[in-house]
Amino acid sequence: MLESTTKYALKALLFLASKPDDRYVRVEEISAEAGAPGPYLSKIMKTLAIKGLVLAKRGSMGGVKLAPRIQEITFYDVCVALDDPIVGVGCMLGNGLCNKNNPCQFHHQWTKMKQEVAQHFSQFKISAHPLLSNRDK
Numbered sequence: 001m002l003e004s005t006t007k008y009a010l011k012a013l014l015f016l017a018s019k020p021d022d023r024y025v026r027v028e029e030i031s032a033e034a035g036a037p038g039p040y041l042s043k044i045m046k047t048l049a050i051k052g053l054v055l056a057k058r059g060s061m062g063g064v065k066l067a068p069r070i071q072e073i074t075f076y077d078v079c080v081a082l083d084d085p086i087v088g089v090g091c092m093l094g095n096g097l098c099n100k101n102n103p104c105q106f107h108h109q110w111t112k113m114k115q116e117v118a119q120h121f122s123q124f125k126i127s128a129h130p131l132l133s134n135r136d137k
Contacts, residue, residue: 003086006084008035008036013048015033016054016065021065022065024055027045051081052067066126075121091110092110
């Protein structure tokens with residue numbers, strides 16, 4: 001359902017959320033944990049940094065850490081930041097931008113499902129994931 005880019009990003013963010021707030025984590029370490037190719041994950045992390053979901057630092061003590069607003073970041077935010085089709089505006093059949101005035105055969109059902117997914121994903125905060133329940137805040 002989610003693109004691999006989004007899945008890797010979510011795994012990476014959950015891994016970062018399990019680390020101390022002040023620690024920058026090398027992409028290689030995140031890559032090993034998330035099961036993502038290093039160069040690919042680097043591009044994902046760069047996009048997330050541009051979108052304000054993570055902070056990136058270059059150099060020998062560099063890496064990536066969660067943005068201070070981690071308490072607010074939802075799964076939906078990650079999907080939007082990475083243009084995942086599950087929350088995008090594209091046509092399910094690849095017909096470009098179909099709309100209510102010029103719908104494809106699945107437009108109404110697909111639109112309703114995307115709205116439900118968006119609402120659901122907006123409720124899942126990275127910081128509240130069950131795997132992080134024992135994390136010191």
